[in-house]
Amino acid sequence: MQTSLLLLNYSRADLLSRLEGVSFGNDVFDSLFGKLNLGHLVFLHGTSHCLALSELLCVQAQLALTEGGLESKAIFIDGGNTFDPCLIAEYAEQLSLDSDKVLENILVSRAFTYHQLTSLIANNLKPWIDRLNIKLAVVSNMLEPYCDPDIAEKQSSIFFKVALNSLVSTIREKKIVAIGTSLDDEHISKNSFFEQIAYHSNIIAKLEDYGDATIIILEKHLANPPAILLNECKRCIPVTKAATLLS
C-alpha cells in the first residue's frame, strides 16, 4: 500500500457539523482524521500511542453529540492485556468528568489466546452491542494473538478471517465505530493480516516515534471522500503524547 502523508483542509467545526461520529476532542487529530463515522473501521498501528488514542476515544464516546461524542458506553476488547484504567481516569479528569462514572461506562474483556479473541469478536460482540446500546468498540492488539509463533500459520489465518469478517459485518449492521489497534509492526510486514484489515478499514494511521514527538502517518482515509479534500503534501504532523494534547 502506498503511504501518503495527508493534511485535511477542512476546519474542525466543518467536520463536526457534517459527520455523525466521534471526534478526538483535539484540533490536531480532528483536523487530520475528521470525525470517526458510525459504521466505520479505523485501524491504528505502530507505537503504544495507538492504545492511548483508543482509550481516549472510549472517553470521548461518552460525551454528548454536540461535544463530538456518541452518548454511548464503549466496549474494549483487549487482545494484549494492555488496557490501562488509570490512563482513562486521567483523561476523564482532564475533561472534568467524573472518572468513576467514565470507568463504569467502559466495558472490558481480555482475550489471552487467538481463540478467545475470535470468540469475543465473532460470538460476544454483537449481543453486547445490542444489550448495552454500544456505539464504540475497540479491539486492541488485534493482530498479535494471531501472530504467536507457536500457532500454525494456516490455523491462525483462518481464525483471523473469521474474526475480521464478523467484526466488519457487526460494524456495518450495528452502525458502530470500531477501532482496531496493533503494536506489532514487525509481524504486520510478515503476513497478510494487514492487507486484509486494510481492505476493510475506512481509516488507517500509523504512529511512529520521532525523537520526543510522535508522527502520525495517515495511510488510508475513505470517509466521505467528496466532503474531505485529501491534499497530499510532504509534511507530517508532529504531535506529542495524546495525553499531553488534551491539556
Added chain:
Amino acid sequence: MPKSTGSSKECVQSVNGWILDLYPKENTMVIWIKTEKGNTIRLLDRWQYSIYVSGNHSDLIDLAKQIATDGVALEEKYARPEDSDKSTVLKIPVSNSKEAQGLAEKILVYGGYKRFRLYNVDVKPSQMYLYEKDIFPFAFAHATQRPNGLEWRLLDSQEEVEYRTPPLKELTLEVKAASERIPKFNDAIREINIRFGSESIRIDSGDELDKLVTLVKSIQQLDPDILYTSNGDEFLFPYLARRAVENEFSERLVIGRERSPLRVSNEKGASYVSYDRVHYRPLPTRLLGRIHIDMENSMLYCDCGLQGLIEVARICRIPVQRVSNTTIGTSMTSAQLYHAVRNDILIPWVKADPEDLKTARELLIADRGGFYREPKVGIHDRVGELDFTSLYPMLMLKKNLSAETVRCKCCPDSTERVPELDYNICEKRKGIVPKSIELLLRKRTKYKELERRESDPSLRSLYEKRRAALKWILVCSFGYLGFKNARFGKIDAHIATCAFARQTLLKATRLAEERGFELVHGIVDSLWLKKKGVTESDFIELVDEIYRETELPISFQGVYRWIVFLPSETRRTLPVLTRYYGVFMDGRIKARGIATRRHDTPEVVRKCIEEMLTILAKGEDSSIFYNRVPESMNVLKKYVQALKSRRIELDDLVIEKHLSREIYEYRHEVLQAIAAKQLVREKVEVRAGQSISFIIINSENRFSKNRVLAAELVDERTPYDVDRYLELLFSSAATILAPFGYTVSYLKRVTNLL
C-alpha cells in the same frame, strides 16, 4: 555381566503388580507390570479412545453421516464444566493421537469454524486410559484378562503415604564421543559406560559398530526399568541414533523393551515462555517399557528425585516418563482432567471462553494481584516471620475457586462472595480445580507430619522429597488459574483468589497490629513483624489467633536476630520487594534476591558473599552486626587479592545466563549471545531458553567475539578479565551493605583499588 531376569511378553490370565509404563499401540493399550518378584510383564488391553463434538443437533446428525465409521454415537456429556445439564454430543472413536488431531481439524473446516466445538482431542491416550480405568502409575493393582479386555482392581490407594514401590532396576548410561572438547553428532563413539548399583560396564574396545552391538546386548541383558542419562534427550540418544545410521545398525538399535529401534528425529525441541522467562525443552526420547530420566532436563527429578516423580505420577495420573520430561503444569493439569473425565465433563480442545465482561472500574479494583507492603529498608532486630501454608491453593480449595464456580450462572445470589468484587461463587457444586488439589493438600500435610515424627534419616528424606514434589504442583495450581492455555482456568477465578489472599493478609496484619506488632514487610503470603521486647511465645500466640480467625494454616518460621531489607541498586532510597538477608536465632541464614541466590552469579562471587554473610551472622543484634562489618571486609579483600593475582579456578568464574531469544534476534552483543555464537560456530545447536555458560575474558575488547569464551571452549590457558570480575564482586558486596552507606567506590577504596 549379570543374567537377565527377562521381560515376559507371554499372555497371562491375571497378575498382581505395579503399573510401570503404558502407551497406545494400534487400538490397544500396552501396559508394563512389575511384579513383586521383580519380573516385568507386558499386558495388552483392547481399548480405543474417542474425541467428542458438540453443536446443533441436526449438525451433529449430519456430521455423523459424513463420518460413518464404527462406534460413532450420540452421548450425553457436560460440554462445559459450568453447565447444569448434559448436552448431546457426538462421540467419534479414533485409533491414535495423530488421527484425532487430523479429524478434529477436518471437522472444524466442515463446520466453517463456527458450528462445532471439539473435545478430548489432545489428551494423551495413556492418560485417558488411566482416567477411564480409574488406575494410576506405580499403583499396585490386580489385572485380569477378560474377553472384553483387561479388568483392573486396585490394591493400592492414592491417599496412601507409606505405599510400597516396586523393586526397580536402575541403570545410568554415559556415552563419550571421540572429540576432545564439544562432542558432535559426526564424532565416532569413543566409550560407553553403563553403571548399575556398584557395578559398571565399560565398552571401549572394537570398532564403533562393536560398541553399539555390545551396548544393545548389555541393555537387553540388564533389562533396566529406569535408565538415567545426562542430556539423553538433547544429545546422547540422538547421537547414538545417528551413529547407528552411520554404521548401518539403525534397525537394531533397540534400547526400550519393545522391538522398535531408536530413530533419528528431525523434530526440534521447543522454546516456551513461563512467568516471562523463556525456557527450552529438548524433544524427549521415549524408551517403550522403560523409563528414561534425563537428569539434565528434568527439573522435578533434580529437585525431588525418583520418589518425587513417582509421587506426582501417582497423584496426577500421568506416566512417570512424562512427568520427568514435561512441565509441572502438565502434570497438574492431568489431575484436573481426571476429575473432568470422571464427572462426564468434556475437555475442550482449545480454550475459547474469554473473560467475563467487566467495567473498567471493576478491572481497576480486581486486577491488583497479591498483598504487599514495601519493606522498611535497613537492619531490624528481633523480627518474626509468619508464612501462610499453601495459602493460594488452600483458598482455592476452601472458597471453591475454579473457572466454572466463580461468577457461575446457577447461583447469582450465592452467599459465598468474593471480597471487594462481590462476585458470586457456586454453592451447588465443587469446582474441578478445588477437587484436583484437595488430595494434594491433604497428602502434603501428612508428609509434613511424618517427616517431623520420623527418626530414620532415609525415610525422612523420602517424605521430604514427596512433599516437595507436591509443593511444586500446588505452587503451579494457582498460576494455572490465570494461564491462557489452562483447560479449567479463568482469569476471574485467578482474580478472586488474589482478592481472598489480600483480605487474609490484611486481616492477619490487623490482628498483629492490635497486639502491638509493627509490620516491617509483607508480601503475598508472608509477614515480617517486630515489637519491643517480643518473645517467641508472643509470635506463637499471634499465629494461633490468626489461625482461629482465618481458618487457614499459618506457620511461624522463627525470629531473626536481625534482618536487613535492601534498597534498589539504582535508587537507594527505594525499597525492593523480596531482597533481604537475615539470621534466625538458631543461626540459620536466610537470603533472598542477592548474589548468593541468583543463578547467574559466578562461584567466586557467591563464595565471597556467603563468607561475608557467615561473619555478619555471628552478630547477635544490629549493634554487633555493625562491629562485624570490618571483619567481613577482610573476606572481600581476600577475594580481591585472589582475583588480582589470578589464583581463582576457572570453574569459579563461569557465568551462566539464559538465552531469552534466538541468537539471531539479539540486537545487542550481550555476553551470552556472544558465547552462544561461538558454540554455533562449533556446530552446536543453540535455542532460545537454553542456558549458556561462559567466562569473561576481555569485556572491553572492541571485537565482541573476544569479550567472552563459552565454557565448553575454555582450557587452562584461557585468561580472564580481572577488572570485570572485580566489578561483579564489588557490586554484589555493595548490594548487601547498601543500607549502611557502602558503595562500590567506597569498597574499592578500602580494598586499595582506588
